[in-house]
Amino acid sequence: MKGKILIVDDESELRNLLKALLEEEYTVTEADSAAALQKCFFQDAPDVILLDLKLPDANGLDLLPQIKKTWPDVEVVVLTGEATFEAAVQATKRGAYHFINKPFDNQALQVTLARAIENKQQKEENNSLRRAISTMSGGSTPVFQSSAVQAVVRTIERVAPADVTILITGESGSGKEVIADLIHSLSPRAKNRIIKVNCAALPRELIESELFGSKKGSFTGSNSDRQGLFRQAEGGTLFLDEISEMPIDTQSKLLRVLQDQEVRPVGDTVSYKTNCRIIAATNRKCEDAIKDGKLREDLFYRISAISVHLPPLRERRDDIMPLANSFLRRFAAQANRTLNGFSNQAVERLVTFEWPGNVRQLQNEVQRAVLLSEGPDIQVTDLSISDVKSAPSEGFDTAFTLLEGVERNAIIQMLKETGGNKLETAKRLGIGRQTLYNKIKGYGIDT
Secondary structure (H helix, E strand, O other): OOEEEEEEOOOHHHHHHHHHHHOOOEEEEEEOOHHHHHHHOOOOOOOEEEEEOEEOOEEHHHHHHHHHHHOOOOEEEEEEOOOOHHHHHHHHHOOOOEEEEOOOOHHHHHHHHHHHHHHHHHHHHHHHHHHHHHHHHOOOOOOOOOHHHHHHHHHHHHHOOOOOOEEEEOOOOOOHHHHHHHHHHOOHHHHOOEEEEEHHHOOOOOHHHHHHOEOOOOOOOOOOOEOOHHHHOOOOEEEEEOHHHOOHHHHHHHHHHHHHOEEOOEOOOOOEEOOOEEEEEEOOOHHHHHHOOOOOHHHHHHHOOEEEEOOOHHHOHHHHHHHHHHHHHHHHHHOOOOOOEEOHHHHHHHHHOOOOOHHHHHHHHHHHHHHHOOOOEEOHHHOOOOOOOOOOOOOOOOOOOHHHHHHHHHHHHHHHHOOOOHHHHHHHHOOOHHHHHHHHHHHOOOO
16 A cells, blocks of 8 residues: 655645646645645644645644644655755654655655654554553553563564464463454454354354355245354454354364365355454363363464463462552442542452453453452452462362362352352353353362
């Protein structure tokens, strides 16, 4: 895509010269006065403005603050035939990228414009990352405080712009969907949709229709054509969560779609080209999933061109309080309450807890505390999580590790609170239903 240059100068001969010089490489528009520039503010922003300081109805220096306020990322290169040191200093202070004297060297101007556009693109990438992180943190302070997750973010910054398939691994509730959102927001596809599907939640008999689409009458209950998620995500991103829970025969068809870049709806004889980026995620260890026959090895290699592992919350404790404070602000605002924060004892409890349900469990815990607390601070008594250091050992198998004991205790406690409702228990703990069933069986919990 060509860069966009806006020339603001009252000399028609100079505008014509610049346009002839630049239009082969750039999309060039013109304005001959400050009034004409004002009208441009209602149009799409250019990448660079070539601004004359002496206009018939304004001084270019006075226009700079308004330009930067309207288009903060646009770079302004000042052109003037009466250059002074003071003018150059003032232009720089007011946001100008560069200051060029008339007459100018054509090659030098081309180099300056190329660098200005490169600088603008870098600012946009940085701003996009800050906006994405700020949105996820619920405020201006990034939630990614731990060195482990900062390393993940640095990897994402490098790979997100490339249209490559990415596999995110990590425990349930650790934030894989947040990372998928961040990848999408930093990619060239950000202007289009990201569509998310939990492969574990789709009924086996409907998953192919949901993913690939189907023709009317292709199976019982198919009363109309279904487009399918691949085609709905055209131009954007398709996030396949818990991909190792997808039936093996469907994985085979998915592999074919990824290789051929085309999809054939169930019951149809026609294939359609597809153009969406795939981000996949799983809470299983991939080598174990392959060994257990849950994940095709060839599909694994196809979706893991780039692999990102998100550590569980217990391994990045520096993130716990920034996340907790972020959730506190969000839920307090939703409940129309004014809360100062967490007491020292509550902070200690949050930081030392093992969080078997990871970030999702922390979010649910803070939301619950916000609704039940009575004072201006969240007290330790407002929290439902147990004290790890003083948790009673009754009901614990002595062979369990401390972590397993805490996790088992948390599951039992949540089952009691939900009256044995496993679906609601899994939801509150922030883990998948099948994961909960496996843990209940593994820990020998009597339901």
